[in-house]
Amino acid sequence: MRNQYFVLLFLFLFSCDGGKKILPKSTGSVNEIIVVVSDALWEKYPGKAVKEIFAKDYPGLQQSEPIFNIIRIKPSDFTTIFKTHQNIILISENGEEGKKNNFWASPQIVVGLQWNTESDKTQLIEKCKNYAAIFYQNHLQKVTEKFSQSNNTKNNNFGIDVKIPSEYTIVFDSENLFWTTYNPQKSDLIKQILIFRINVNELNFQENLIIKVDSVLEKTLKGKGEDNFVQIEKRFPIEISDNTYRGLWKMENEFMGGPFLMKIYKSKSGNVIVSIGIVFAPGEAKKRFMVEMDALL
Numbered sequence: 001m002r003n004q005y006f007v008l009l010f011l012f013l014f015s016c017d018g019g020k021k022i023l024p025k026s027t028g029s030v031n032e033i034i035v036v037v038s039d040a041l042w043e044k045y046p047g048k049a050v051k052e053i054f055a056k057d058y059p060g061l062q063q064s065e066p067i068f069n070i071i072r073i074k075p076s077d078f079t080t081i082f083k084t085h086q087n088i089i090l091i092s093e094n095g096e097e098g099k100k101n102n103f104w105a106s107p108q109i110v111v112g113l114q115w116n117t118e119s120d121k122t123q124l125i126e127k128c129k130n131y132a133a134i135f136y137q138n139h140l141q142k143v144t145e146k147f148s149q150s151n152n153t154k155n156n157n158f159g160i161d162v163k164i165p166s167e168y169t170i171v172f173d174s175e176n177l178f179w180t181t182y183n184p185q186k187s188d189l190i191k192q193i194l195i196f197r198i199n200v201n202e203l204n205f206q207e208n209l210i211i212k213v214d215s216v217l218e219k220t221l222k223g224k225g226e227d228n229f230v231q232i233e234k235r236f237p238i239e240i241s242d243n244t245y246r247g248l249w250k251m252e253n254e255f256m257g258g259p260f261l262m263k264i265y266k267s268k269s270g271n272v273i274v275s276i277g278i279v280f281a282p283g284e285a286k287k288r289f290m291v292e293m294d295a296l297l
Contacts, residue, residue, distance in 0.1 A: 026086035026105035030142045032069045036078045037091040046115040053128040058287045059239040060246025065287040143295035190280040197271045261293040
């Protein structure tokens with residue numbers, strides 16, 4: 001009976017337009033996803049696919065931190081308290097597929113996935129990847145909105161839209177280099193954002209890019225001694241997706257390091273504009289800081 005109710009709920013959700021209605025404010029973290037699925041499907045390929053895509057490690061971090069925190073709920077336990085969560089995935093054998101916004105609450109994303117004996121594993125993985133991208137972009141949008149509520153300044157010297165929260169302090173601002181930092185009192189947390197122009201030979205572009213970036217970091221982000229300066233950590237793989245680079249940085253000749261996120265933009269003049277966010281947060285989880293950098297840069 002419970003399964004029949006779940007199928008009817010699933011069909012109703014994706015067959016109606018919703019219309020205008022007063023909705024409660026959504027609950028839960030934008031970093032969490034409620035997955036409603038039976039024991040049988042959770043133990044089979046759908047459960048494996050969801051965990052593989054949505055709960056995989058955030059790229060560019062030394063420690064393991066999932067992109068999303070998955071909260072799995074049985075259909076029989078999917079009560080009103082869970083329906084107001086802002087991120088929901090419904091998996092059923094007979095339901096329809098699709099995405100609905102603001103169904104039980106607002107803001108909210110509800111996704112339906114179907115799996116039966118005729119389903120294709122490759123297609124399911126691709127659907128999960130597409131929906132994971134939607135959830136992640138929504139996460140970035142929420143971070144951007146949070147900072148938009150403060151008095152942000154935008155740096156326009158480089159022709160790219162980079163949002164600088166008012167809590168940051170501008171250290172240097174010129175035609176070729178913009179540098180701002182956040183280092184609150186009584187905290188070891190340090191966040192740095194740099195934007196600069198460099199010339200990079202197209203031959204062996206990736207290798208030459210890192211060399212040029214290291215050169216700027218060496219001159220800009222220095223430690224206590226002359227031989228202490230920030231460099232990209234070459235012993236850790238740099239993960240590249242489109243124009244975004246993720247990896248680790250280190251302080252030469254000093255026990256200091258952390259993650260970085262870098263975006264590059266090729267200008268019409270042939271120069272490369274680099275925006276890079278560097279985080280030092282000893283003893284803390286790093287993903288939330290890197291999501292922040294991804295939203296700002």
